[in-house]
Amino acid sequence: MNALEVKNLTKTFNGITAVNNASFEVPEGSIFGLIGRNGAGKTTTIRIMMNIYMPDSGEVILRGTKVGQEFKNKVGYLPEERGLYKKMKVLDTLLFFAEIKGKLGKDVTKKALDYLDRFDLLDRKDAKVEDLSKGNQQKVQFISTILHDPEFIILDEPFSGLDPINTNLLKEIILEEKKKNKVIILSTHLMDFAEKMSDHIAMINHGKIILNGSLSEIKKKYSQKNVSLTYEGNISFLHHNPIIDKISDYGNTTGIRVNDTSQIQQLLKLLVENNIVVKNFSANEISLQEIFVELAGKIDDEILEVKNV
Amino acid sequence: MFNYRIIGLLKRELKEKLLSKTFIIMTLAIPAFMILVLGMQALLFSYDGDENTKLKLITESEELTQSFKSEFEELPFIKNNYYDFEYFTKSKNELTKYLEEKKSDLLDEKLSGIIFISDSTKNTKHVSYYSKTPNNATITEKLSGYINKVLVNNYFQHKNLSEADLDFARTRVDFTGFKVSEDQEIEEEGYGNLVLSYLFTFLLYISLIMMGQMTMQSVMEEKSSRVAEVLLSSVSSKELMTGKILGASITGVFQMAVWLIPLILVTFTAIFTLPAEFSFSISIGQIVYLLFNFFLGLITFLGLFAMIGSIFENSQDAQSGMWPILMLIMIPFFIAMSLVRNPASPIALIASMFPFASIIVMPARMTLADVPIWQFILSIVISFATIIAIFPFAGKIFRVGILRTGKKPSWGEIVKWLKYKY
Numbered sequence: 001m002n003a004l005e006v007k008n009l010t011k012t013f014n015g016i017t018a019v020n021n022a023s024f025e026v027p028e029g030s031i032f033g034l035i036g037r038n039g040a041g042k043t044t045t046i047r048i049m050m051n052i053y054m055p056d057s058g059e060v061i062l063r064g065t066k067v068g069q070e071f072k073n074k075v076g077y078l079p080e081e082r083g084l085y086k087k088m089k090v091l092d093t094l095l096f097f098a099e100i101k102g103k104l105g106k107d108v109t110k111k112a113l114d115y116l117d118r119f120d121l122l123d124r125k126d127a128k129v130e131d132l133s134k135g136n137q138q139k140v141q142f143i144s145t146i147l148h149d150p151e152f153i154i155l156d157e158p159f160s161g162l163d164p165i166n167t168n169l170l171k172e173i174i175l176e177e178k179k180k181n182k183v184i185i186l187s188t189h190l191m192d193f194a195e196k197m198s199d200h201i202a203m204i205n206h207g208k209i210i211l212n213g214s215l216s217e218i219k220k221k222y223s224q225k226n227v228s229l230t231y232e233g234n235i236s237f238l239h240h241n242p243i244i245d246k247i248s249d250y251g252n253t254t255g256i257r258v259n260d261t262s263q264i265q266q267l268l269k270l271l272v273e274n275n276i277v278v279k280n281f282s283a284n285e286i287s288l289q290e291i292f293v294e295l296a297g298k299i300d301d302e303i304l305e306v307k308n309v
Numbered sequence: 310m311f312n313y314r315i316i317g318l319l320k321r322e323l324k325e326k327l328l329s330k331t332f333i334i335m336t337l338a339i340p341a342f343m344i345l346v347l348g349m350q351a352l353l354f355s356y357d358g359d360e361n362t363k364l365k366l367i368t369e370s371e372e373l374t375q376s377f378k379s380e381f382e383e384l385p386f387i388k389n390n391y392y393d394f395e396y397f398t399k400s401k402n403e404l405t406k407y408l409e410e411k412k413s414d415l416l417d418e419k420l421s422g423i424i425f426i427s428d429s430t431k432n433t434k435h436v437s438y439y440s441k442t443p444n445n446a447t448i449t450e451k452l453s454g455y456i457n458k459v460l461v462n463n464y465f466q467h468k469n470l471s472e473a474d475l476d477f478a479r480t481r482v483d484f485t486g487f488k489v490s491e492d493q494e495i496e497e498e499g500y501g502n503l504v505l506s507y508l509f510t511f512l513l514y515i516s517l518i519m520m521g522q523m524t525m526q527s528v529m530e531e532k533s534s535r536v537a538e539v540l541l542s543s544v545s546s547k548e549l550m551t552g553k554i555l556g557a558s559i560t561g562v563f564q565m566a567v568w569l570i571p572l573i574l575v576t577f578t579a580i581f582t583l584p585a586e587f588s589f590s591i592s593i594g595q596i597v598y599l600l601f602n603f604f605l606g607l608i609t610f611l612g613l614f615a616m617i618g619s620i621f622e623n624s625q626d627a628q629s630g631m632w633p634i635l636m637l638i639m640i641p642f643f644i645a646m647s648l649v650r651n652p653a654s655p656i657a658l659i660a661s662m663f664p665f666a667s668i669i670v671m672p673a674r675m676t677l678a679d680v681p682i683w684q685f686i687l688s689i690v691i692s693f694a695t696i697i698a699i700f701p702f703a704g705k706i707f708r709v710g711i712l713r714t715g716k717k718p719s720w721g722e723i724v725k726w727l728k729y730k731y
Binding site for chain 2: 014047051072073083084087099100101141144
């Protein structure tokens with residue numbers, strides 16, 4: 001079942017279309033990745049979903065009814081640009097944000113202290129936010145996002161600015177929340193994170209949804225005829241080989257697409273014959289980044305063509 | 310209208326403002342500062358700076374010279390050499406020569422001035438004063454009464470009038486003000502209410518500007534620190550604005566009430582007593598009116614200040630956007646100050662019930678003139694109507710502005726915001 005359905009959202013600012021007829025579904029109990037480059041329209045989409053902006057057209061359906069204040073009460077939102085009251089004390093900040101969600105009392109205070117302890121911030125509970133390091137402010141903001149036990153957690157670029165240890169801690173908590181059957185929406189331009197964590201994704205580019213669905217199905221669909229390769233040597237001889245459809249260099253790995261699935265074994269043979277040191281050869285495998293670059297590139301080409309005409 | 314979200318926002322605002330050191334210090338410092346300013350003013354006015362004034366008094370007849378001499382030498386400020394006088398008898402022609410002689414002394418200010426009383430002065434009272442600074446009011450005002458006295462004596466000397474007649478002629482007219490009002494007995498009025506009208510005007514003005522700046526700053530901080538976006542994921546922009554403005558308005562009224570405590574104590578208790586000439590009359594109803602209308606005024610103005618804060622991201626840009634609102638505070642301020650001259654003027658009447666202006670003008674007017682109840686009620690109704698009229702606009706601009714970042718918008722763009730579907 002779908003927790004949220006986004007239907008034909010369009011939003012323009014001063015003649016610039018930020019979101020263009022976007023539709024996708026967020027299933028119950030999933031981690032949903034909203035993926036796109038900076039400025040693709042992720043934040044605007046999220047703001048419309050949370051009723052901060054009104055769409056020019058389209059609607060967002062929460063379990064059968066249009067979103068409104070009710071959704072705001074159920075959501076915890078970590079915006080991309082973090083914001084806390086600088087002069088407020090850490091614990092006061094957490095309690096304030098919980099209070100405007102309708103949660104107050106001893107239980108909330110205890111929970112806040114538990115989270116602070118977990119994030120190693122308990123001794124700073126009476127410090128002013130401005131006296132905390134940026135990373136610690138980030139942690140306080142994250143706690144304020146989940147302290148009121150929301151059913152929906154929307155995280156916009158949650159890992160930016162966090163060190164590896166805290167990144168892991170954050171991931172751990174996100175997965176914990178998922179186990180509690182929470183719906184988690186992860187908005188990011190980091191395909192790697194999205195790929196590792198999401199069950200479902202929607203890819204947005206220039207305000208349009210270019211791909212949307214379950215991650216495993218998407219990968220199954222796009223990984224056919226595709227090989228993900230890590231190697232040492234020179235593979236330029238492949239460029240003119242008739243079995244090769246496309247070669248994409250992603251730095252560490254190279255994506256190679258053949259014209260037919262049956263040609264994958266042939267490709268491996270060719271590599272070995274040409275003395276290429278094959279370190280990793282995954283048949284029928286494709287990274288989200290490869291899919292994105294392929295789709296977004298195609299669309300950018302189309303846009304360029306239109307502009308040139 | 311009041312839900313837990315607004316209450317949560319309100320509590321935070323009150324905690325941040327009422328308990329902040331700046332607020333407590335300002336609340337205490339402003340009355341102290343006002344007393345200091347008033348004291349300074351009184352001191353400056355009482356200081357004439359005319360010690361060691363050297364004057365020559367010249368008349369055309371020996372007899373008149375002697376009358377001046379005998380009269381003036383009894384004056385305390387001449388007796389103690391504060392003023393130094395020399396007396397001569399010279400004709401008009403001799404004076405011209407004498408002036409030539411003394412010109413350099415006058416220019417070097419070794420000599421402050423020469424007073425010439427010609428024979429015709431005895432009838433016309435036209436006195437000539439030769440000096441480098443002939444418009445020095447301190448000297449001429451100080452002396453004109455005494456010169457007049459000598460001239461009057463001289464004039465009536467040979468006219469067979471009794472001393473009593475002369476005294477009557479010398480006495481000046483003296484006005485005593487009696488305030489006639491509907492419900493109170495006719496009573497003599499001192500300066501108290503005049504002082505009160507200045508006091509109200511200043512306090513209301515200062516508080517409006519201070520709370521306005523505070524509100525604008527705090528909105529700008531929420532906008533530039535991006536707290537606004539987090540808040541808007543929990544509350545609507547209307548709730549955010551309501552909580553913020555109510556919080557600041559309550560703070561402002563509280564501050565005003567603190568400032569008025571001495572006044573209330575003087576009026577309704579016997580703890581302090583004022584000298585008769587400073588006594589004033591004000592009713593508890595008028596104080597309640599002042600606080601209530603001020604509360605409405607704060608909501609109105611803070612709505613506008615919050616709107617300005619939402620448009621801009623830094624104080625410098627905001628200064629440029631703030632002036633139209635400052636004008637709405639300053640014009641009533643000047644009207645209220647001018648009221649002292651004529652509290653019954655039609656401008657005062659209209660301004661005391663006009664949108665934006667009534668907050669400052671009515672309290673000044675009610676201390677000086679008898680204001681009928683219906684005018685109080687009308688001013689409150691108009692204040693309410695003003696709030697209802699401006700908030701849809703202010704709210705819309707606030708809603709768009711608070712999430713908008715980047716370059717400073719033009720006025721044209723801001724007008725377009727009103728048409729946005731947000």
